[in-house]
């Protein structure tokens with residue numbers, strides 16, 4: 001659903017300035033004395049802040065006891081923000097239940113798979129399926145919505161916070177009951193469930209629904225389909241809770257759009273967000289970077305996936321960090337330029353709001369060493385100066401708001417079912433890492449300077465010239481049919497080891513691997529050849545493979561071998577194959593893990609076979625990331641310097657909205673870690689003259 005309301009986070013509420021990028025942070029005034037609040041609003045204005053998320057962890061302050069409420073302080077905060085021209089994304093405040101509630105109702109606390117009950121004292125200690133928790137939480141949502149329905153500062157609802165961050169998997173009796181209901185809906189009859197779960201294996205036959213449990217700690221590997229279904233159920237159970245809060249809000253404040261902050265990629269893998277997106281009025285995301293060579297690649301990947309989860313509509317970056325976080329083993333500060341570059345990379349992928357966790361760095365509590373817009377050092381600091389500069393940059397980018405990211409010609413498939421299935425226990429190898437494999441393919445696209453969308457299996461692939469679907473392990477028959485149709489319609493597909501092996505119930509497609517994709521790829525594998533940790537194999541094109549190999553037989557004359565194994569048990573056999581059916585595009589198979597270093601070479605060959613080329617001049621490929629946003633009449637080219645060195649372009653055609661001043665003769669030098677945004681007429685290539 002798209003927000004139709006006059007109240008929208010892009011539109012300031014108290015003056016008639018045009019829509020502009022929303023800019024701000026989580027704001028936790030309850031951690032500070034009143035005197036600080038006025039200073040906060042003054043500094044927010046200085047920094048160009050337009051919106052803050054308030055009351056996320058305020059339940060205990062708003063409802064200090066079961067029948068005692070205190071909204072006065074929040075009234076004052078909202079009035080103050082409004083008088084300063086700052087809009088509010090108001091939380092429903094249900095994220096962290098107060099001690100009086102867990103004392104009164106300890107049965108809302110989550111239970112781990114080993115049967116331990118989690119305690120209060122941190123946050124998010126509630127069961128997604130607890131009817132008692134839901135009753136109390138919805139009472140609070142109702143109170144918030146009723147009280148602030150007409151408050152002019154409120155432009156959006158922020159439902160709970162990062163649902164599932166700490167409580168996605170709960171194995172309590174509440175969860176067991178809800179799991180059975182979910183299974184009844186999915187399977188209808190016990191016969192169907194017994195068939196899907198293959199319960200004739202290990203004497204697991206169920207004769208009554210009440211015999212079914214969540215996959216709690218067991219003597220050996222729990223039933224794989226039970227495990228997969230429990231993952232699906234757990235995601236759906238939290239989505240159901242999300243709906244319950246949203247329904248209260250829609251009933252009382254139908255004109256105020258509601259969101260909940262996702263954690264696409266940087267958080268847990270438990271929430272199938274593509275399934276959640278339709279429940280909210282706009283998608284918002286939280287993202288934190290991880291130090292290491294793929295730091296920026298992963299940021300870009302997450303933003304591209306968020307864009308596709310948002311179905312191409314502008315989305316809200318609800319949280320990221322100005323500098324270090326507090327929850328990694330070593331929390332590294334951002335280097336000069338990284339604060340702005342990280343933010344603008346999200347914008348490049350379609351974000352129309354840039355917010356941080358949090359406004360003012362806490363002086364106490366578990367997150368006191370997490371950076372913020374106003375650090376412990378105060379506003380006289382590099383961080384605050386960079387924050388204010390970013391506020392000005394976003395203002396200059398006002399024309400970009402509302403534009404959408406232009407689709408790429410290549411796509412990379414991300415599939416939650418496959419992610420869940422390949423990383424479960426009892427697999428041929430525990431070294432297979434779904435997220436890492438897909439990220440490595442994305443890194444390879446970046447290093448070739450080729451834009452790629454990140455899509456799910458339900459996406460319409462027909463507009464793409466090239467689709468990579470690494471480790472696409474769970475392939476229901478219908479999906480196999482769609483991939484066949486894609487290739488026979490002229491599309492070029494690439495997949496990898498351990499793809500196509502099982503159906504939606506985790507049952508093997510018999511007759512040889514890659515199961516559902518065997519005919520499409522024109523190959524047959526009788527046995528997998530996983531490699532031990534530290535073991536590798538050489539390919540005859542110079543590449544090195546790890547983790548996996550396959551004993552491949554070619555079954556179709558239309559298949560050519562792009563590389564063979566030179567060493568190891570499969571020496572002499574095909575390692576990378578490509579079938580080019582007469583009536584279509586192509587279908588390629590990469591049977592080993594090549595990693596972000598090895599993939600660019602083969603990906604480059606596959607892309608050129610599909611006619612997909614980089615839009616960047618050769619010297620900038622890999623060093624600069626390009627994304628394009630468009631509003632129909634203009635295109636906005638985002639050039640993001642991924643390196644610590646300057647990158648020079650001899651000729652660039654276009655108006656620079658932000659970035660370095662062009663040099664005489666039409667050249668442009670992007671300083672280290674800098675971003676330039678060029679505006680050109682739609683259909684114009686700024687590098688046309690660059691050759």
Ligand code: GAL
Nearest residue numbers: 161162165286288325357370
């Ligand atoms: C998020 C959370 C915030 C804060 C932040 C720190 O997971 O929503 O409340 O804890 O992480 O990085």
